[in-house]
Amino acid sequence: MHEYDLILxxxxxxxxxxxxxxxxxRLRLSPILGYLIAGIVVGPFSPGLSVDGELATQLAEVGVxxxxxxxxxxxxxxxxxxVKWIAIPGAVGQSVIATAxxxxxAHFMGWDWSAGLIMGISVAVAxxxxxxxVLSDNNVIDTSQGHIAVGWLIVEDIxxxxxxxxxxxxxxxxxxxxxxxxxxxxxxxxFITLVLALGKIAVLGGVxxxxxxxxxxxxxxxxARTRSRELFTLAVLAFALLxxxxxxxxxx
Numbered sequence: 203m204h205e206y207d208l209i210l211x212x213x214x215x216x217x218x219x220x221x222x223x224x225x226x227x228r229l230r231l232s233p234i235l236g237y238l239i240a241g242i243v244v245g246p247f248s249p250g251l252s253v254d255g256e257l258a259t260q261l262a263e264v265g266v267x268x269x270x271x272x273x274x275x276x277x278x279x280x281x282x283x284x285v286k287w288i289a290i291p292g293a294v295g296q297s298v299i300a301t302a303x304x305x306x307x308a309h310f311m312g313w314d315w316s317a318g319l320i321m322g323i324s325v326a327v328a329x330x331x332x333x334x335x336v337l338s339d340n341n342v343i344d345t346s347q348g349h350i351a352v353g354w355l356i357v358e359d360i361x362x363x364x365x366x367x368x369x370x371x372x373x374x375x376x377x378x379x380x381x382x383x384x385x386x387x388x389x390x391x392x393f394i395t396l397v398l399a400l401g402k403i404a405v406l407g408g409v410x411x412x413x414x415x416x417x418x419x420x421x422x423x424x425x426a427r428t429r430s431r432e433l434f435t436l437a438v439l440a441f442a443l444l445x446x447x448x449x450x451x452x453x454x
Contacts, residue, residue: 211257218244234335264443266331271442273334273352279411282353285346289353296354297361300326320369327362330355360403367399367454368392402453413445 222236222243244253282289301322308318333355337343343352418441425437 207254207257211253211261214251214253215240215244215258215261232336232339234332234339238332267446268439268442269331269334271438271445273330274410274414281349282356285350285353288350289357293354293357294361297323297326297358323362323365327358328355330359363403364396364399368395406449406453410445410449 218240219237222240223233224236226236226239227233241258242248244251244258246253246255301319304322304325305315305318308321309315313321333351334343337348337351342348421441422434422437425434428434
């Protein structure tokens with residue numbers, strides 16, 4: 203017997219996404235809103251229809267990889283540097299203030315400080331994928347406002363990576379260890395983790411900037427000279443997935 207889980211999943215997912223995407227488009231809203239609603243409808247926490255959560259997660263990762271690869275093609279380091287005095291303090295300030303406010307609200311609702319902090323961090327970060335798509339749909343991604351928004355989001359993403367890397371070490375501090383030796387060890391662990399994370403980000407950034415500015419355009423140019431649209435599409439898919447996979451495995 204053959205298993206058709208993937209085929210049925212894609213057929214069902216595309217059909218439901220089409221229905222809700224068309225509906226939101228007719229309402230003059232971004233289709234991505236419809237796609238998000240479709241995801242909720244078939245999600246494991248909604249009554250009725252449910253799909254393979256593990257398979258859905260992996261396919262969602264592929265979608266995010268392809269969309270972020272497209273963002274990289276549109277956005278350049280010079281664009282970020284041009285808006286750095288707005289994007290960097292704005293993104294960091296917004297993340298800190300939103301995290302603090304949500305943490306306080308959660309604490310007053312009876313949550314402990316560590317749980318409130320995690321919730322605050324989650325709420326403070328805007329979705330790069332969603333906003334990029336909305337900017338593209340409205341043809342403002344290449345405007346000065348679009349550059350500021352994308353730069354802001356990229357800074358938020360880097361800030362989020364650091365937070366995610368530090369969470370395990372911070373978890374030990376919030377676990378309630380009372381000894382000064384244990385607290386000192388935890389702080390040392392946080393410092394080492396932060397230094398390693400910054401080092402990885404710096405190395406990865408250098409590799410991506412060099413590859414994105416030199417190697418990838420050259421390879422795409424060579425493939426484009428074949429005048430085969432099929433090969434070019436395949437190359438974009440291969441580059442996007444390979445770069446994301448290697449980055450994840452090598453840099454964590």
